[in-house]
Amino acid sequence: MNCFECDQQGQTVAAVAVCSVCGAGVCATHVRTEAKQLREPANPGKVIHDRSARKLTCSTCREAEEAV
Template identity: 80%
Template sequence: MNCYECVQLDRTVAAVAVCSVCGAGVCADHVRTERKQLREPANPGKVIHEEPARRLTCPVCRHAEESV
């Protein structure tokens, strides 16, 4: 799979991750990584795991989430 962002720029670069929001493949230059605490939906605020999970997104989805 190739990076979708790079394809838009007429480049072919292998994807190293998949956006957790839209499913687009992204390369190391375009992937955005954040740490997020996992919480139980039935008990908001209760942390499921002490160690935060990793969440990978593409630049478009990250920007959309920051704009909210």
């Protein structure tokens, strides 16, 4: 799979990730990484723990999310 953003610029660059919002393939230059904390739902008798995770998005979706 190739990077969608690079393809729009007439370049062919291999994708290293898939945008979690729109599903486009993105290269290392265009991928945006955001640290997220995921909380597991509470069940009786269990302790709630936050888990480290990451969210990968393309630059277009990241800009749209930041504009809201």
